[in-house]
Amino acid sequence: MKVYSIEFYRNLMHPLLILIFILLGSLFVKLPALPLPLTGYFGSYQAMNAMMAEMMAWDLPSSLLMPRSFIVIEGGPSLHLLHYPFASLAAFIFKNLLQGHLDLCGHLQAALSVLLTALLLYFIVKRLFDSATALFASFAFSFSPMILTMGVSFQNEAMAVLFLTLSFYLLMKENAGLRFLAGIIFSCALAARIHFLACLPAYLLFLLLNRSSAKSFLLFLLGTLLPVSAWYGFVFYLTQTHSGIMTSFFGQMGEGRVLAGSLWMSKDFYERILEIIFGEWLTPLMIPFLILGLFAWDVKRLPFTVWVLGALSTLILLPQKVYDHPFYLIHGVPAASVLIGLSLSRLWPYFNRFAKWVLLAVFVLASLRYYVPAAIFSRSDGKRILKIAGEVERLTTKEDRIIASYGSSPEFLYYTHRLGWSFNVGMVDELKVDHQKRFLQQVELGYGDPVKWLEYLRTQDATYLVLASPEEFEKNEVFSNYVRQKYPLLPTGHDSFLIFDLKQAKA
Numbered sequence: 001m002k003v004y005s006i007e008f009y010r011n012l013m014h015p016l017l018i019l020i021f022i023l024l025g026s027l028f029v030k031l032p033a034l035p036l037p038l039t040g041y042f043g044s045y046q047a048m049n050a051m052m053a054e055m056m057a058w059d060l061p062s063s064l065l066m067p068r069s070f071i072v073i074e075g076g077p078s079l080h081l082l083h084y085p086f087a088s089l090a091a092f093i094f095k096n097l098l099q100g101h102l103d104l105c106g107h108l109q110a111a112l113s114v115l116l117t118a119l120l121l122y123f124i125v126k127r128l129f130d131s132a133t134a135l136f137a138s139f140a141f142s143f144s145p146m147i148l149t150m151g152v153s154f155q156n157e158a159m160a161v162l163f164l165t166l167s168f169y170l171l172m173k174e175n176a177g178l179r180f181l182a183g184i185i186f187s188c189a190l191a192a193r194i195h196f197l198a199c200l201p202a203y204l205l206f207l208l209l210n211r212s213s214a215k216s217f218l219l220f221l222l223g224t225l226l227p228v229s230a231w232y233g234f235v236f237y238l239t240q241t242h243s244g245i246m247t248s249f250f251g252q253m254g255e256g257r258v259l260a261g262s263l264w265m266s267k268d269f270y271e272r273i274l275e276i277i278f279g280e281w282l283t284p285l286m287i288p289f290l291i292l293g294l295f296a297w298d299v300k301r302l303p304f305t306v307w308v309l310g311a312l313s314t315l316i317l318l319p320q321k322v323y324d325h326p327f328y329l330i331h332g333v334p335a336a337s338v339l340i341g342l343s344l345s346r347l348w349p350y351f352n353r354f355a356k357w358v359l360l361a362v363f364v365l366a367s368l369r370y371y372v373p374a375a376i377f378s379r380s381d382g383k384r385i386l387k388i389a390g391e392v393e394r395l396t397t398k399e400d401r402i403i404a405s406y407g408s409s410p411e412f413l414y415y416t417h418r419l420g421w422s423f424n425v426g427m428v429d430e431l432k433v434d435h436q437k438r439f440l441q442q443v444e445l446g447y448g449d450p451v452k453w454l455e456y457l458r459t460q461d462a463t464y465l466v467l468a469s470p471e472e473f474e475k476n477e478v479f480s481n482y483v484r485q486k487y488p489l490l491p492t493g494h495d496s497f498l499i500f501d502l503k504q505a506k507a
Contacts, residue, residue: 015131015134018135019119019122022118022135023115023118025142026114026115026143027111029148029368030148033107033375033379034104034107034152035101035107036103036107036152036382037103037386037411038106038154038379038411039378039382039385040374040378040380041153041374041375041379042153042155042327043378043379043409043411044409044410045153046106046153046154046155046411047409047410048069048080048410048414049106049154049155049156050102050103050106050414051068051070051410052067052080052088053087053091053095053106054092054102054414054417055068055070056088056089056092058077064089065234066079066238067079067084067088068080070410070413070414070419071246072420072460073243073244073246075460076244077244078245079244080246080247081235081238081239081247082248083156083191083193084192084231085156086160086191087106087110090109090159091105091108091109092105103154106154107153109154109158109159110150110158111151111152111158113151113158113162114147114151114158114162115142115151116166117161117162117334118138118142119138120165120166121137124165124168124172125137125138125341127172128172129300129342130345133338133341136340136341136342136344137337137338137340138337138341139341140286140337140341140344140363141334141337143363143364143367144281144282144333144337144367145279145280145281145282145366146326148368148370149280149327149375150327155327156193157193157330159192160189160193160330161330161331161334163185163189163192164186164189164196164331164334165334167183167189168182169182171203171206171207172206174212176215179212179220179223180222183219183221183222185223186200186203186223186224187224187227187229188227188228190227191228191231191232193331194228195318195321195328195331196331198314198317199310200310202304202307202310203303204217205302205303206303207220209299209303235249239251263320263323269319272323273315273322273323276322276329277329280374281326281336282333283367283370285359285366290308290340292339292343293340293341293342294308294339296342301339304335304339305335307334308332311331311332311335312329312332314328314329315329385412386415387496388412388468388494388497389415389417391494392404392418392464392466392497393418396463401461401463402416402418402419402462402463402466403420403423403464403465403466404418404421404422404423404468405422405424405425405465405466405468405469405472405473406468406469407424407472408422408424408426408430409422410422412466412468416466421460423465425469425473425475425479426476427447427449430448431448451478451479463501463502464501465502466498467498467499468497470496470497470498473498487501487506488500488501489501
């Protein structure tokens with residue numbers, strides 16, 4: 001039996017200890033944000049995922065397959081059919097297993113997803129290159145501003161990136177069954193975020209460069225087709241048979257959101273994209289290392305180069321989406337982190353100890369500069385909204401349908417735990433920018449004029465109008481005078497919100 005020295009075990013454990021430190025450090029940074037409310041950074045998206053999670057218990061088992069929100073359309077909870085809400089499903093499971101708060105469970109699924117992705121990335125890069133490169137890749141990924149921010153966001157992105165990375169990890173296994181499973185998991189990533197399809201060429205290239213058999217290609221592609229085809233086939237069926245659809249993949253496809261070429265002629269578009277890429281995507285500090293990684297020739301790194309370029313093709317395919325939602329580039333971060341890791345591992349010996357620590361520290365601080373305002377500071381109004389929502393719950397019954405006004409977001413409606421509608425007092429401004437089919441249908445019913453829209457919602461059995469921003473309400477004198485003259489104001493003991501009883505108009 002061979003006896004190994006103590007030094008051998010030290011060298012063996014050293015990379016793993018560093019990896020644990022990286023993973024725990026990234027998780028520690030997220031801890032303050034985990035218990036915070038869903039208001040703030042893309043709070044409407046988070047609230048919608050939370051609604052879908054809560055509604056999964058509404059009509060089991062069909063509610064697990066038909067994502068619903070609190071927003072009422074055609075007399076019942078509306079369907080939200082853009083993607084399958086894996087994040088909502090995970091939060092729903094966590095909540096029932098751990099008996100925890102849904103918001104915390106939603107944040108927790110994101111934090112655990114990016115932690116597991118960083119771990120998988122380490123093993124992928126270690127197998128293809130070496131431990132040092134794997135550590136740099138895991139570090140760059142874990143502390144990317146976008147990964148930190150989406151790692152505490154109740155959305156699908158974190159879990160979709162986990163599926164994407166797990167699929168590549170399984171693809172590396174020279175086993176036909178595992179490659180079929182890799183295709184299944186890649187397909188789940190597509191069901192979560194369909195634009196991740198841009199990464200498929202990188203996966204096929206990896207199989208090609210590793211001289212995989214035709215059987216491996218076919219099994220991977222077959223697995224890739226199954227879940228996503230089943231999901232979007234079901235979505236298409238629902239769009240043909242169900243009238244209470246809030247939004248759907250096929251509806252948005254018909255609104256000209258793909259290849260929106262008019263943006264390419266705008267200077268603002270390019271300024272915004274540079275701001276995203278050099279900011280919350282990877283920070284200005286890591287972009288030079290990414291560029292070095294892109295232009296260094298190496299067959300083993302070629303799939304990651306294609307992966308990054310595929311992710312960046314989203315700028316061409318979905319320019320408006322990326323412009324409005326920076327996290328549409330999140331699928332490029334794992335591969336970009338690998339290329340950054342390769343550059344850093346080559347250059348690292350040329351840095352002195354001081355320069356090394358400064359580089360790492362500046363990257364973390366630069367990431368926190370984008371992460372903290374988005375994940376923590378932006379939620380400063382959350383406690384007030386929770387308090388108001390608690391009062392609304394006390395004053396109303398579960399059968400009441402609420403018009404919850406808090407900007408244009410459904411966050412407030414979610415926290416009332418009532419079915420109903422969000423209500424933007426300044427909705428007239430939306431007429432200039434929103435031309436979605438569903439939006440135009442609402443305009444025909446009165447949307448754009450707060451008075452007309454309020455009266456339409458009353459015909460849909462709205463019982464209370466709750467305004468979480470009284471100052472915004474008072475600014476619209478025509479609307480505020482109309483409501484005050486026609487509907488009784490309920491006493492609340494608080495001046496932070498107003499609630500009007502719509503069940504019976506004043507004489």
